[in-house]
Amino acid sequence: MLKRITLDCSRRKLLGVAGVLVLQGALRSAAALGQAVSGTSISGSKTKIGIIGAGHIGSTIGSLWIKAGHPVFFSSRHPEELKDLVARLGPLAQAGMVEQAITFGDVVFIAVPYGALQQIGKDYGKLLSGRIVLDANNAVPARDGAIADEVEYNGIGVTSQKYLPSARLVRAFNTLSYMIFASEANRPEPRVAVPIAGDDLAAVQVAAGLVCDAGFDPVVVGKLADARRFQRGASGYGQNVIAAELKQILSLKP
Numbered sequence: 001m002l003k004r005i006t007l008d009c010s011r012r013k014l015l016g017v018a019g020v021l022v023l024q025g026a027l028r029s030a031a032a033l034g035q036a037v038s039g040t041s042i043s044g045s046k047t048k049i050g051i052i053g054a055g056h057i058g059s060t061i062g063s064l065w066i067k068a069g070h071p072v073f074f075s076s077r078h079p080e081e082l083k084d085l086v087a088r089l090g091p092l093a094q095a096g097m098v099e100q101a102i103t104f105g106d107v108v109f110i111a112v113p114y115g116a117l118q119q120i121g122k123d124y125g126k127l128l129s130g131r132i133v134l135d136a137n138n139a140v141p142a143r144d145g146a147i148a149d150e151v152e153y154n155g156i157g158v159t160s161q162k163y164l165p166s167a168r169l170v171r172a173f174n175t176l177s178y179m180i181f182a183s184e185a186n187r188p189e190p191r192v193a194v195p196i197a198g199d200d201l202a203a204v205q206v207a208a209g210l211v212c213d214a215g216f217d218p219v220v221v222g223k224l225a226d227a228r229r230f231q232r233g234a235s236g237y238g239q240n241v242i243a244a245e246l247k248q249i250l251s252l253k254p
Contacts, residue, residue, distance in 0.1 A: 049065055050103070051111065064186075070210075110137060130167075134172045157197055168200040176238065184240070204220060
């Protein structure tokens with residue numbers, strides 16, 4: 001069912017009556033639990049986003065969301081180093097500690113060295129419980145050690161969910177460098193494709209809307225187990241292509 005989610009970024013409109021009905025049911029269920037269920041792509045409202053890791057990817061994607069009108073709270077181990085970033089981005093940007101970013105965000109975006117994910121789960125797992133979390137981390141063996149072997153064996157989506165077990169996890173924004181994201185965002189159509197994957201239907205839809213708002217076209221690859229198809233070293237990784245081309249590379253339906 002996740003593969004049937006389609007978002008027209010230009011119209012912010014879900015395609016397919018069956019998909020709409022399923023999504024509406026998922027959104028109502030999530031709303032009943034008090035969770036954030038909409039970004040600009042669904043309701044026209046703005047989504048508050050907390051970012052863990054304000055390095056190249058975190059600051060670049062966060063900046064694109066601010067340009068789209070979303071309030072963003074950046075966090076890192078050294079939040080005092082983010083003053084210039086916040087000043088440059090204006091009133092929609094804030095910075096502070098990780099706990100503050102999680103509490104602030106309707107959606108949390110994590111962009112850290114993959115080896116830090118286990119500790120984030122230990123320190124903030126309860127706070128992340130039930131929240132939509134976009135995971136942009138990549139496992140690099142030379143940097144991240146044994147957890148990179150786990151990713152290679154089990155797949156990165158399954159591994160991330162293991163360490164963030166209560167989060168509504170979606171893999172996104174992990175396949176290209178921050179320089180490409182910065183230079184290619186909001187280019188004339190057809191736009192660059194960003195593959196995403198997750199087990200939670202409503203969370204995937206919110207993630208798709210935020211991909212649109214950052215200036216790209218989302219391609220839903222499947223569930224978290226399918227995220228290994230665009231993890232580092234896989235065929236879907238590093239593909240600076242449009243949606244139709246990425247679907248062809250990954251043998252997805254047009």
